[in-house]
Amino acid sequence: MIADSIYIQDGPLYTSAGVTAGIDLALKMIEDDHGRNLSIQIARKLLVFLRRPGGQSQFSAHLAAQIATEDRIQELQHWILDHVDEDLTLNALGNRVGMSVRNLSRVFLKETGETPADFVEQARVDAARRLLEENDLPLQRIASHSGFSNPDIIRRAFMRRIHISPNEYRKRFRA
Template identity: 45%
Template sequence: MPTPTHKDEEAAVPASTVVLVAFDGVEAIDVAGPASVFSKAEQLRPGSYEVLIASPDGGTVSTNSGLQLGDTRSLDALPAAIDTLIVAGGDEPAVRHAILEQRIGDWIAQAAPRVRRVASVCSGAFALAAAGLLDGREATTHWRVCEMLQELRPQVRVRQQRIYVRDGKVWTSAGVVTGIELALALVEDDLGHEVSMDIARTLALPMLRGGEQPQLTPALQAQASASHRLRELVAWIGTHPQEELAVEVLAERVGMSPRNFARAFAAETGCTPARFVERTRVAAAAQLLRQTGWTQERIASRSGFRSVDALQRAFVRLHGVTPGGWRDTGRTEARRGT
């Protein structure tokens, strides 16, 4: 008897019931973020989704922030037809209890064959691993526990520097707010890019990142130890990569001399202004390469590079691959998930 492929696993099923699995100690945003995305998709395209919040025993669930989720459905009372199953994450003791004491992994293993696609947010990946769903697949989880997942489940190919990973019918995300981006990707897979972008604008996301983006962005790492005015400058650079970003221009924005600015920026962010600008522009170009069909000339201009040659050299320097190679990799990964 032939072994089913990942493509066979994802036979077309009309999108309908989305189940978000919670438990005591769950991270509230892991549930609320995706729920908000799917509810907004339902508003835009009525009849697309019904969102259910479930838990091992049903009833009220206490999140790790003290908020409570009322009237959750018990796992055993869920409808037979589940389109999308998403397991939220939480602090380690809560996840451990849900897996070892409440046997959530066993339930997922039994439910998975009748579910079109299964996903996790943050440390919810450990529940999928306990169910055996990640064995032989690529997956990710929160950057703090990627190594733990790899140690506990060597059969999993853990990708540490990814916002989310799709491997066949199984999707995993880095955690917390990246659960929103995972949900947007799921909606895009169902309803198209336009609907996903409309929801992203409604949620006022600064940008819609692709799954291949790093969990810790260059901007966030640069802001970690920077002063207030440099944090604001870093944020401004991130949203204006096409502007003139020479040291003299940036220094003037924060009221410093170019020499003092360059010294302070490097000391506070651990990166020279020129190197940070290059990383920001490459990140912007990477987004456009994966999410548009634009020419490299247009992408170079929109992301702040003066020429395609400059874009290509920067890409090879930071990623070891040309912009065309980066785009082709994204297409290969997308095909792999179908």
């Protein structure tokens, strides 16, 4: 079982995580049966992204930032989203909100259900995804603009989070 996939196929059975994920699943099925070109034409007519991969996580850092109820954690999440290319180590984040690393880690996990490092990585992946969709910058520059120190690290984060490489992501979602 893949807990947060947008759709899955198990033999002849398919299921999606909801209505919009159902559109992605339908585009995948059209592509499988009739080819990528028809799937792309339909996606454009529907004004939706070209099919997202089924293993893509439903998680969005921007949505997760709405979960925390503790003001300092919520403000920190929003600040992280706006500053993905800055120093986002635990020490830097703890200093930003006036908390020790240990206390920040404990409170952040309690409030959000994830570690600060997981949130930072997802925020950086989201930023990189937008850059890959919107321009032709080389991967080194996209990595830098989204807070990753080098292309290898961004590749590993993409494989962990959305199960495809940044280059494959760009091919699928470039406007």
